[in-house]
Amino acid sequence: MSDAQARRVQQQFGRSAAAYVTSPLHAAGEDLDRLLAWGAARRSDRVLDVATGGGHTALAFAGVARRVVASDLTEPMLQAARGHLQARGAANVGFVAGDAGALPFRDGSFDVVTCRTAAHHFADVGAAVRQIYRVLRPGGSLLLQDILGHDDSEVSAFILEVEKRRDPSHVRSYRTVEWKAFLRAAGLTVMEDFVIWKAREWDEWTGRMRMSADARRELETFVRRAPERCRAAFDFALTRDTVVSFTDRQILLRADRD
Amino acid sequence: MIDEELKAILACPACKGDLIFEETRIICPACRKAYPIRDGIPVMLISEAEPWSPDR
Numbered sequence: 001m002s003d004a005q006a007r008r009v010q011q012q013f014g015r016s017a018a019a020y021v022t023s024p025l026h027a028a029g030e031d032l033d034r035l036l037a038w039g040a041a042r043r044s045d046r047v048l049d050v051a052t053g054g055g056h057t058a059l060a061f062a063g064v065a066r067r068v069v070a071s072d073l074t075e076p077m078l079q080a081a082r083g084h085l086q087a088r089g090a091a092n093v094g095f096v097a098g099d100a101g102a103l104p105f106r107d108g109s110f111d112v113v114t115c116r117t118a119a120h121h122f123a124d125v126g127a128a129v130r131q132i133y134r135v136l137r138p139g140g141s142l143l144l145q146d147i148l149g150h151d152d153s154e155v156s157a158f159i160l161e162v163e164k165r166r167d168p169s170h171v172r173s174y175r176t177v178e179w180k181a182f183l184r185a186a187g188l189t190v191m192e193d194f195v196i197w198k199a200r201e202w203d204e205w206t207g208r209m210r211m212s213a214d215a216r217r218e219l220e221t222f223v224r225r226a227p228e229r230c231r232a233a234f235d236f237a238l239t240r241d242t243v244v245s246f247t248d249r250q251i252l253l254r255a256d257r258d
Numbered sequence: 259m260i261d262e263e264l265k266a267i268l269a270c271p272a273c274k275g276d277l278i279f280e281e282t283r284i285i286c287p288a289c290r291k292a293y294p295i296r297d298g299i300p301v302m303l304i305s306e307a308e309p310w311s312p313d314r
Binding site: 003006046067069073075078079082094095096097098099102103104105106107109134 | 269270
């Protein structure tokens with residue numbers, strides 16, 4: 001990862017670590033259930049959770065795997081995740097500070113690699129996917145979930161601006177066709193993919209990143225002034241003077257190493 | 259604490275080569291870099307590595 005992007009991520013998540021441990025959107029959800037079902041159906045002896053954040057995916061997989069390794073670029077995030085998982089009694093999870101673009105593991109170390117709600121922060125998704133391929137054993141699976149990019153360029157530019165104002169370390173999200181190209185280029189075969197909708201409460205979503213009241217108001221103004229078709233694409237709910245919620249799409253993919 | 263299983267799968271993030279595990283740091287002799295262990299967590303970030311030489 002570029003040093004500048006790495007610093008943006010570390011700054012953003014160093015101060016938001018606690019909020020990610022307690023975030024209900026990250027702790028559970030249809031997307032996590034689906035990843036777990038995929039993992040449970042595969043041999044998941046040793047699992048790597050890349051960019052573990054609050055450790056929610058690592059915790060879920062600790063229940064189906066013999067051993068989980070949770071890695072993240074941000075040390076305070078890892079410490080918060082470790083505290084969270086220890087309190088929940090997950091004794092089979094190890095923690096390593098690592099960059100998704102330069103994973104510190106031997107080739108073929110893992111049966112399954114998970115990466116959930118994280119790839120939109122990576123400076124170079126292609127490099128991360130190549131690293132994931134390398135650390136998977138032959139026959140192993142990548143189980144990936146992230147925010148889905150939008151096909152329409154105006155709508156896509158609108159939501160990217162909203163995301164970046166909230167979180168400067170947000171790089172971008174990718175469309176299904178882009179994901180499939182990244183995975184194929186790395187040598188992975190897409191076995192399953194689908195899209196789900198995920199609703200976001202505005203106060204929780206903006207509050208988790210500790211946006212100032214001013215920045216939040218400016219962002220709300222930006223959303224209000226955006227073309228109606230951009231808001232409609234994400235089902236933005238507005239009252240007379242606030243933003244209530246919106247819904248975005250998430251992609252889920254299972255891709256196997258031959 | 260870095261357990262034996264983790265030691266067996268950890269590699270240098272730069273060259274993916276073998277590592278030497280010490281109490282407070284992890285050394286890649288090929289890259290001549292030492293990665294810190296902070297608060298029990300191996301910090302395997304190239305940006306955090308210190309120069310290392312075998313005679314020190």
